[in-house]
Amino acid sequence: MIDERSGERTILWQRDKGTAYAFDDAPVEAATRGRVLHMTPHDAAACIRMARAAKENGLIVSIDVDNIF
Numbered sequence: 125m126i127d128e129r130s131g132e133r134t135i136l137w138q139r140d141k142g143t144a145y146a147f148d149d150a151p152v153e154a155a156t157r158g159r160v161l162h163m164t165p166h167d168a169a170a171c172i173r174m175a176r177a178a179k180e181n182g183l184i185v186s187i188d189v190d191n192i193f
Contacts, residue, residue, distance in 0.1 A: 145170035156181040164188040 125134045145151070150170035155161050161178040165171040165187055175185045 139166065147173055150174050152177045156183065158183060160184045160186065162186045162188070 125136070126132070127134075145167040147169040150167075150173045152174055155174035155178045161174065161183050163171045163174070163186075171187070175187070178185050
């Protein structure tokens with residue numbers, strides 16, 4: 125949803141638990157293929173693993189931290 129006056133967006137979603145990544149399941153190789161890795165840390169351990177791999181390969185890492193999970 126987008127507020128027409130402010131342009132602020134709100135995303136509504138329900139995440140299936142079957143789509144979660146455990147630390148060992150994190151797609152580390154995919155996290156090293158670009159120039160920037162941006163994440164929303166719903167699976168914190170997997171995100172940390174991917175962020176470390178990305179930094180080791182010279183990528184810029186950014187994270188959306190508007191909520192604590």
